[in-house]
Amino acid sequence: xxxxxxxxxxxxxxxxxxxxxxxxxxxxxxxxxxxxxxxxxxxxxxxxxxxxxxxxxxxxxxxxxxxxxxxxxxxxxxxxxxx
Amino acid sequence: xxxxxxxxxxxxxxxxxxxxxxxxxxxxxxxxxxxxxxxxxxxxxxxxxxxxxxxxxxxxxxxxxxxxxxxxxxxxxxxxxxxxxxxxxxxxxxxxxxxxxxxxxxxxxxxxxxxxxxxxxxxxxxxxxxxxxxxxxxxxxxxxxxxxxxxxxx
Numbered sequence: 001x002x003x004x005x006x007x008x009x010x011x012x013x014x015x016x017x018x019x020x021x022x023x024x025x026x027x028x029x030x031x032x033x034x035x036x037x038x039x040x041x042x043x044x045x046x047x048x049x050x051x052x053x054x055x056x057x058x059x060x061x062x063x064x065x066x067x068x069x070x071x072x073x074x075x076x077x078x079x080x081x082x083x
Numbered sequence: 084x085x086x087x088x089x090x091x092x093x094x095x096x097x098x099x100x101x102x103x104x105x106x107x108x109x110x111x112x113x114x115x116x117x118x119x120x121x122x123x124x125x126x127x128x129x130x131x132x133x134x135x136x137x138x139x140x141x142x143x144x145x146x147x148x149x150x151x152x153x154x155x156x157x158x159x160x161x162x163x164x165x166x167x168x169x170x171x172x173x174x175x176x177x178x179x180x181x182x183x184x185x186x187x188x189x190x191x192x193x194x195x196x197x198x199x200x201x202x203x204x205x206x207x208x209x210x211x212x213x214x215x216x217x218x219x220x221x222x223x224x225x226x227x228x229x230x231x232x233x234x235x236x237x
Contacts, residue, residue: 005090005094005098006090006091006094008090014107017106017107017108018107018108018109018110018130019102019107019108019109019110020110021095021098021099021102021109021110021111021112022110022111022112022128022196024090
């Protein structure tokens with residue numbers, strides 16, 4: 001779940017009856033853009049890369065590294081589940 | 084693109100209080116050595132749950148408001164006027180608070196993030212009672228603990 005606190009956009013693992021505040025992650029504008037476009041959907045790494053390339057016009061190699069880093073960090077805080 | 088953040092304490096605990104007010108369980112990581120020796124600074128975590136004053140018992144660990152901040156310590160005395168609290172890693176000082184200062188009680192502890200222990204488990208209740216019983220000699224036990232586990236405790 002995305003929250004805005006003290007000028008920061010952060011992701012926190014929140015269920016209907018629990019909130020895990022041990023793994024809070026702050027998002028910059030790029031990470032936030034990806035979150036807002038992919039939240040609640042099943043997606044592949046390729047789709048995340050495509051999103052970055054389309055929106056920011058960066059190389060596929062750079063987008064791949066950024067998207068993989070984004071996925072890893074959000075997996076670590078339980079915000080993304082791998083199928 | 085992303086970085087781990089530590090929110091200022093005031094904001095963090097305002098958020099914790101909001102979650103508790105919505106009847107959510109909240110998992111937080113502990114900072115400080117006053118919760119040693121079982122719980123460890125920056126490593127151990129607890130799950131907080133909403134509580135009513137009448138449910139609170141001696142030796143429960145609670146989050147309470149104290150001198151403009153928030154503290155997680157154990158109830159060591161209950162009187163009609165309120166509660167006396169003390170951290171497990173403390174041998175001399177205590178805090179006093181009233182029922183309205185208590186935000187939540189601890190339901191589960193994680194000494195390490197993977198190992199969950201209910202506060203109703205036999206091992207936690209035994210640890211709580213034995214450690215409480217040892218208060219007269221706690222000073223020496225804690226000194227020994229800090230000497231042996233300095234690396235983890237500080």
